[in-house]
Amino acid sequence: VGLGDQARRRPRQLSGGQAQRVALARALAVDPALLLLDEPLAALDARTRLDTRAELQRHLGAHPGATLLVTHDPLDALVLADRLVIVEHGRVVQEGDAAAVTARPRTDYVARLVGLNLHRGRADGHTVTVGELTLTTADTVHGDAFVAYPPAAVALHPSRPEGSPRNVWTATVTGVQRHGDNLRVQLAGPVEVAADVTPAAAAHLGLTPGRPVWAAVKAAETRAYPA
Template sequence: MDAHLVVDRPPFRLDVTLTAAPGDVVALLGPNGAGKSTALRTLAGLTPLTDGHLRLDGTALDRTPPESRPVGVVFQDYLLFPHLSALDNVAFGPRCQGASKAEARAQAAAWLDRMGLADHAAARPRRLSGGQAQRVALARALATHPRLLLLDEPLAALDARTRLEVRAQLRRHLAEFEAVAVLVTHDPLDAMVLADRLVVIEHGRVVQEGTPADIARHPRTDYIAQLVGLNLYRGQAAGHTVRLDAGPDITTTEDLSGPVFVAFPPSAVTLFRDRPTGASARNLWRCEVAGLETHGDQIRADLTGELPLAADLTTVAAADLELHPGAAVWATVKATQTHAYPA
């Protein structure tokens, strides 16, 4: 796939370039209103391009109507036909492609079997669980043998327990898919588990792309840093010291020069109610607790002051420090727990 998607809808403008080879799974990530769904609808042919191009297997699809594109779509709410059985929902695509009723049903039965749903072939959508409906929708999309598979928030409609199981199943099916798959998701875990490559979109433009591991380690915007759970700052490096664009200096182990990002996890932050005496930490800032919230089995403190940051600590530590909104604290981070990289 080779796509340059330009959609003008003043004041919003989407201008995104996407490339992928057969077998690639690409996840589009971004905040609400970033343009992810617009990009997906454009790939499907449901939203026309203002400019740019879309080529799939070397064939231009810019002016090809949606129904004639070799594209399968799994919508967020699945959009199964309520009056048709699971079997006939899946058979719908092959029938539209010219297969006889018997041929289409045979293909559909094979797909349902692959999805572990052979026993539910006669069930109508209202009789299916969320996970089963998701797999029927995926089977329906795959039954047309698409060269591009589009998944719009494929796990959003599932409860947490079902989501865990279906995510693992979806990963297996995507690994077996030989064409290009593009999924839109708000959930970083879905993206990290399902995709080979992440493309992060903000304000209609790509701000970062790479492997999940690379993006998790080298976030380049506040949105991505929050997504992967890191404190992120930008500044100018001179050796092991980074002078932040807005804030104090940070000492790092990397020896760099010029514009850089500095990142560290909230778990790297140690808090004190009084200024620590004899502390060797060069990274020491006076802060104030702006808020506290439960974060997994820990407490996350949102801090303002010399350096706005997030800090994670145990419930016991938070109680010992008598933390509460408005409390003054000292925050330290060891240089060895920071990570600096070129901006």
């Protein structure tokens, strides 16, 4: 776990992150039939976490027994787990492999974990009605349904956009936060939604709390599936 040069140090001479990696090494060294990991990367700084996650993934791939990993970090879960069981308010709300969970979240909590906007409504073919808003989707669904799409799929405009058919509605900016190289804009309206825009676009649109905008999402950017 990258601590060979610390082998002669006393436990009290190790940082919290180093002690955490020693604990991982100690657990893996005895080749257990069952490995229980509770927030194994929680005490690590960002760089050490990245390296240790990759090392742990390699060890778990070679581990012949079962591993139960508990974590609040969605990236840890998606990278390290073969099967996800998501618990919300003490209840299992979804389970499956990473591809299934990220493609079709079933609660707002899961959608936030995997970085998607999620709405529940009533579907009739290529349309899903969510409250007062009707969304056109690329998928055909009937009955209770979910619609999911990433924040990057939401385009913001100062006036109603023209051009190719798309879902459009009026919204109000409620918050703007840094999100990687972009800004994540929180919007209120007929549905609550997050949009990712560049800093240049945010400045051009004057995106500050209370600003009215038009939100647009192309049907091809959405995923609809039974609720």
